[in-house]
Amino acid sequence: MQQAASLLSDQVAIVTGGGGGIGRAIALALAASGADVAIGDIVPERCEETAARVRELGRRALAIPTDVMNTDQIRALVDRTAEHFGRIDILVNNAGGVTKRPFLEQSEHSWRKHIDLNLISVLAATSAAVPVMIHGGRGGSVINVTSIEASRAAPNFAVYAACKAGINNLTRTLALELADHGIRMNAIAPDVTVTPGIRGNHAGPVDPTKWIQPTPAQTAAIARRIPLCREGIDSECGQAAVFLASTMSSYITGTVIPVDGGAWASSGWLRNSAGKWTLTGDIPS
C-alpha cells in the first residue's frame, strides 16, 4: 500500500514499544502517512532511533523512554505527549512479549510479569489516553497489537496467550463503550513476523548482524504452515495500522484483523512435501 502523506496529517500518535520490530514499523508507517509520533520504548537508544527516522520523514517526534510495566511511566508518556503536541488521536498498544515455558514450570512471579507487560500495560495506556481524546472532541483510534495466539491454543505460551485473548475481548467491549465519543478500537493479530525479538534481539540497540537466522528446515516448515508461504514483514503490520488509524476504516470498530499470511484461516491444514493442502502432512489420509 502506498501511504498518502496526508492521510493522517495533523494527527498525533503514541506507539508503545515503538523502538523496534512491529512497533517501530507502525510508528514509521503512521509518520509516512502524516502523523506526528511519540515513541515509548524501554530501550532509550531504540526510542531515539525511531524518533530520528520519523523526523527524516518530515514529521515531529518525541522519544520518551518508557517501561510499560510501570503504570506511572505510561501515564507520564501520555501526559508528556498531550502537553507537547496538544492532542492525541491514535494510541497503538504494541509493547508486549513472552518467554517460552511450559505452564507448570512457570512461577507466579512470571505469570504476573506477563500480565503486567501484555495486559495491564494496555489497560493503563488506554485509560490514560482515551480521556485526552474525549477532551479533544475529535474522536480517535486505539489499535491493539494482539496475536494469532489469542485465538488458538498456544502450548508453552499459556499466560501470554490468555493476555492476548483478553485484549481481543477488551477490543470488542471498549469499541462499544467508546463509540459515542467517536473513538474506535481495533486490533491487529500477527502470526510469526520478522522482528528483533523473534530473531533473539529483545534488548539493547537493534543489531541485525547478531540476529539468529532460521535454518532452511525451519523456513520450509513455515512455508508448509502459512498459506502465503513466508514469515510476515513488520511493515505489513504498519500498513494495517495506517488503515485502522485513518478514515479508510471509519466504519470499523471492535474487530481483530489477522495479519498472518492466512495462518488463522488454515487452522490445522498443512502443505505436504508435494505442496498439497492436507490434514495429515506427509502421511496419506
Ligand SMILES: NC(=O)c1ccc[n+]([C@@H]2O[C@H](COP(=O)([O-])OP(=O)(O)OC[C@H]3O[C@@H](n4cnc5c(N)ncnc54)[C@H](O)[C@@H]3O)[C@@H](O)[C@H]2O)c1
Ligand atoms: N513478531 C511476531 O512474530 C509477533 C507475533 C504475534 C504478536 N506479536 C506482538 O507484536 C508486538 C511487538 O512484537 P515484536 O516482535 O515487534 O517485539 P520485539 O521484541 O521485536 O520489539 C518489541 C519492542 O518493545 C520494546 N519493549 C519491550 N519491553 C518493553 C517494555 N516493558 N516497555 C516498553 N517497551 C518495551 C522493545 O525494546 C522493542 O523495541 C508484541 O505485542 C507481540 O506480542 C509479535
